[in-house]
Amino acid sequence: MKVAVVGIGHGKFGRRDDATVQELAFEPFRAALLDAGLAIGDIDATVIGSVPEYHKQRSLPGVVAEYIGMNPKPTFLTEAACASSSAALRTAWADIKAGLHDVVAVVGVQKMLELSTPELLALMGRVGDVQWESGFGTTFPGYYALYARRHMHEFGTKREHLSMVSVKNHFYGAKNPNAMFQKEVPLEKAMGARMVASPLNLFDCCANADGAAVLILASDERARKISDAPVWIEAIGSASAPMSVLRRENLTSIPSAVQASRDAYKQAGVGPTDIDVADVHDCFTIAEILAYEDLGFCERGAGGKFIEDKQTYLGGKIPVNVDGGLKAKGHPVGATGTSMAVEMVKQLRGESAQRQVEGAEIGLVHNVGGIGQYCFVTIFKR
Amino acid sequence: MKVAVVGIGHGKFGRRDDATVQELAFEPFRAALLDAGLAIGDIDATVIGSVPEYHKQRSLPGVVAEYIGMNPKPTFLTEAACASSSAALRTAWADIKAGLHDVVAVVGVQKMLELSTPELLALMGRVGDVQWESGFGTTFPGYYALYARRHMHEFGTKREHLSMVSVKNHFYGAKNPNAMFQKEVPLEKAMGARMVASPLNLFDCCANADGAAVLILASDERARKISDAPVWIEAIGSASAPMSVLRRENLTSIPSAVQASRDAYKQAGVGPTDIDVADVHDCFTIAEILAYEDLGFCERGAGGKFIEDKQTYLGGKIPVNVDGGLKAKGHPVGATGTSMAVEMVKQLRGESAQRQVEGAEIGLVHNVGGIGQYCFVTIFKR
Numbered sequence: 001m002k003v004a005v006v007g008i009g010h011g012k013f014g015r016r017d018d019a020t021v022q023e024l025a026f027e028p029f030r031a032a033l034l035d036a037g038l039a040i041g042d043i044d045a046t047v048i049g050s051v052p053e054y055h056k057q058r059s060l061p062g063v064v065a066e067y068i069g070m071n072p073k074p075t076f077l078t079e080a081a082c083a084s085s086s087a088a089l090r091t092a093w094a095d096i097k098a099g100l101h102d103v104v105a106v107v108g109v110q111k112m113l114e115l116s117t118p119e120l121l122a123l124m125g126r127v128g129d130v131q132w133e134s135g136f137g138t139t140f141p142g143y144y145a146l147y148a149r150r151h152m153h154e155f156g157t158k159r160e161h162l163s164m165v166s167v168k169n170h171f172y173g174a175k176n177p178n179a180m181f182q183k184e185v186p187l188e189k190a191m192g193a194r195m196v197a198s199p200l201n202l203f204d205c206c207a208n209a210d211g212a213a214v215l216i217l218a219s220d221e222r223a224r225k226i227s228d229a230p231v232w233i234e235a236i237g238s239a240s241a242p243m244s245v246l247r248r249e250n251l252t253s254i255p256s257a258v259q260a261s262r263d264a265y266k267q268a269g270v271g272p273t274d275i276d277v278a279d280v281h282d283c284f285t286i287a288e289i290l291a292y293e294d295l296g297f298c299e300r301g302a303g304g305k306f307i308e309d310k311q312t313y314l315g316g317k318i319p320v321n322v323d324g325g326l327k328a329k330g331h332p333v334g335a336t337g338t339s340m341a342v343e344m345v346k347q348l349r350g351e352s353a354q355r356q357v358e359g360a361e362i363g364l365v366h367n368v369g370g371i372g373q374y375c376f377v378t379i380f381k382r
Numbered sequence: 383m384k385v386a387v388v389g390i391g392h393g394k395f396g397r398r399d400d401a402t403v404q405e406l407a408f409e410p411f412r413a414a415l416l417d418a419g420l421a422i423g424d425i426d427a428t429v430i431g432s433v434p435e436y437h438k439q440r441s442l443p444g445v446v447a448e449y450i451g452m453n454p455k456p457t458f459l460t461e462a463a464c465a466s467s468s469a470a471l472r473t474a475w476a477d478i479k480a481g482l483h484d485v486v487a488v489v490g491v492q493k494m495l496e497l498s499t500p501e502l503l504a505l506m507g508r509v510g511d512v513q514w515e516s517g518f519g520t521t522f523p524g525y526y527a528l529y530a531r532r533h534m535h536e537f538g539t540k541r542e543h544l545s546m547v548s549v550k551n552h553f554y555g556a557k558n559p560n561a562m563f564q565k566e567v568p569l570e571k572a573m574g575a576r577m578v579a580s581p582l583n584l585f586d587c588c589a590n591a592d593g594a595a596v597l598i599l600a601s602d603e604r605a606r607k608i609s610d611a612p613v614w615i616e617a618i619g620s621a622s623a624p625m626s627v628l629r630r631e632n633l634t635s636i637p638s639a640v641q642a643s644r645d646a647y648k649q650a651g652v653g654p655t656d657i658d659v660a661d662v663h664d665c666f667t668i669a670e671i672l673a674y675e676d677l678g679f680c681e682r683g684a685g686g687k688f689i690e691d692k693q694t695y696l697g698g699k700i701p702v703n704v705d706g707g708l709k710a711k712g713h714p715v716g717a718t719g720t721s722m723a724v725e726m727v728k729q730l731r732g733e734s735a736q737r738q739v740e741g742a743e744i745g746l747v748h749n750v751g752g753i754g755q756y757c758f759v760t761i762f763k764r
Contacts, residue, residue, distance in 0.1 A: 001480075020513060051434075052433075052434060053434055053440065058463070058505060058508040058512075059462075059463045059509045059752045059755060060461075061461070061462060061622075061755075061756070062463070062622065062625040062751070062755030062756065063511060063513075063625045063755075065622045065755075066511075066622075066624045066625050066626065066629065070622065072621045072622055072623055072637060072638060072641045073621070073622060074622060075622045076460055076465075076469040076472075076751075077460065077461040078459065078460055078461075079434055079442075079443070079458065079459040079460075080441075080443065080457075080458035080459065081440070081441045083458075084458075087459075090458075091460075091476070093480075094476045094477050094480040095476050095480075097479075097480035098383075098475075098476040098479035099479065100479070126438060126439060126440040127441045129439075129448075130440075130445075131402060131445075238456040238458075239454045239455070240443075240447045240448075240452065240453050240454055240457045241453055241454055242453055243445045243448050244448065247448065256454060369458075370441045373441060373443075373444030373447075373448070374444065
């Protein structure tokens with residue numbers, strides 16, 4: 001059973017003191033219904049992608065489903081750290097493929113900034129292995145700094161390469177009205193920012209944010225009735241890797257990303273060179289460089305050169321994160337997977353305006369959870 | 383595609399200071415593998431059912447999947463409050479029906495007692511609607527006390543009826559080696575316990591606990607190869623209801639339970655009188671009485687009389703919670719759904735010893751999330 005995206009909605013990412021978490025969800029949910037031309041009664045179920053512990057509200061899907069008007073239809077939440085809403089997308093996709101539902105809304109939503117920075121840090125500092133690692137101060141920037149340092153050591157990747165990723169993503173983010181940061185950042189500024197976890201500085205790190213993005217999926221038959229331009233989900237690959245970096249074979253690759261992408265390529269019957277446009281998980285600039293290599297867009301170790309040659313700009317070999325990426329859009333963790341998917345659907349529909357990849361037919365989304373303990377790779381086709 | 387349970391494992395519920403959350407998960411996971419006669423490489427994926435915020439470890443599925451040896455296979459977590467692992471069961475069932483996997487392990491796990499009571503209460507007090515209700519002190523006992531009070535008012539249900547549920551469940555819990563409380567409780571003791579939220583006293587409330595229970599599901603073809611006695615999942619119904627009790631039509635029914643059970647009966651082509659044995663969500667004694675009525679085991683309002691007549695004991699019209707229920711087993715929220723399912727599979731295999739319902743062929747599990755914002759009803763058949 002083929003499954004398509006028939007409706008999309010994307011809220012403004014950033015500090016959203018104007019909205020509760022359920023209000024954040026409603027904004028793109030309504031937009032997605034309008035986009036699909038559907039009434040609320042047409043939706044058979046919702047799947048909520050979010051990391052629940054960053055909210056004051058517990059039992060999040062209950063309050064979201066009530067507020068957006070989806071009672072008494074089934075709902076629950078999926079969590080896979082920063083890939084939570086890719087897990088939700090996969091769940092809805094499987095539900096439709098299994099014949100359990102015809103039309104399902106996937107709601108990626110996260111309100112992080114109602115917590116104070118110390119509260120957030122106390123939670124995020126325990127996304128690594130609590131028993132063996134967190135006690136040593138392995139926060140997210142710390143982990144990704146290890147990856148960056150090792151990549152520099154092994155492959156000669158330069159500090160400039162990291163900043164070049166940041167420059168690109170802010171360049172495109174400046175053209176994305178939903179992005180948290182809509183300003184270009186020159187290379188000198190990106191290079192000169194204050195250090196967070198050496199070698200990663202402020203402009204190498206994405207920002208915590210509030211936000212939501214919604215997809216409506218439908219079965220083959222329903223999709224063709226609902227939409228003149230359904231975008232097909234050709235494949236969703238997923239894999240896991242050890243939480244503990246001590247158990248990783250190396251620090252220059254996210255093994256779950258390699259595995260998930262190979263799985264997705266196989267399902268879809270395509271390879272890296274067939275991909276016209278990609279959104280990858282740039283929680284830190286080094287993560288985007290690893291993604292180029294893990295996904296097979298360039299050779300292992302050549303990621304620095306790949307951005308230096310502007311191969312991931314519009315007009316390059318494969319445009320990556322031309323929506324601004326996590327870096328410029330902000331990273332409301334549970335909403336990031338659906339945000340990437342919404343942007344990819346726009347690209348394949350030809351609706352990305354100044355950021356459009358001309359004639360894009362096949363798009364890829366790479367969404368990593370935590371420090372690589374999960375990865376989901378989704379391939380879309382118009 | 384039919385899906386069967388081919389392996390089960392159930393850890394000891396209670397205060398488990400001897401085990402981390404990943405160790406809790408490993409115990410029944412290993413038992414389920416042995417039960418199924420499978421090696422770890424035979425499992426295609428894991429789905430973790432849990433409420434993540436009750437743990438100190440974040441990104442729970444990552445640490446569980448690593449510890450139980452399931453890398454690099456896909457994993458993520460599902461959350462629906464106290465029905466989290468029924469959501470996981472449904473996810474694994476859908477994955478197999480969709481043809482994405484052949485064999486999936488469903489891991490319900492929860493370690494609650496590493497948090498202090500005030501920490502737990504601060505979290506659990508926000509499972510109701512935070513914006514409009516929690517501020518009025520609507521904790522779980524408070525909500526269920528409202529249901530009990532209204533049921534007494536409308537139908538003449540007596541305080542004794544509540545205690546009779548407790549007496550039955552402790553009677554069977556005393557025979558369940560995995561139960562947190564393995565002592566019978568006489569009616570006078572159950573009646574005379576100290577008040578928690580009037581009319582609910584201590585013996586009307588289940589206890590927070592640590593624990594885990596695991597199911598291994600397989601596709602039709604694989605199940606017949608793996609097991610001589612697969613237990614089939616005939617149906618999983620699920621539904622939602624408003625978080626806010628202000629939006630409920632009445633307080634004498636859980637609307638999501640009515641909806642989910644009707645859905646499940648329809649899928650399975652059976653009715654309440656076809657069910658030989660059931661496990662229902664007795665987080666409070668009143669919840670079991672509501673379940674009798676919501677599931678159609680007795681008429682609306684007749685639940686008190688139903689337990690008074692011992693219709694839910696072995697030998698009665700329909701034995702309910704003859705494993706001890708949440709009341710005696712303890713309620714490690716994320717593990718409760720899989721615990722119920724494991725007990726039901728045992729009944730249908732004829733392995734429940736002193737608690738066996740003779741000749742049981744069709745079993746039902748009713749797992750409610752929160753105060754009824756979610757309900758999952760699963761029907762098993764041998």
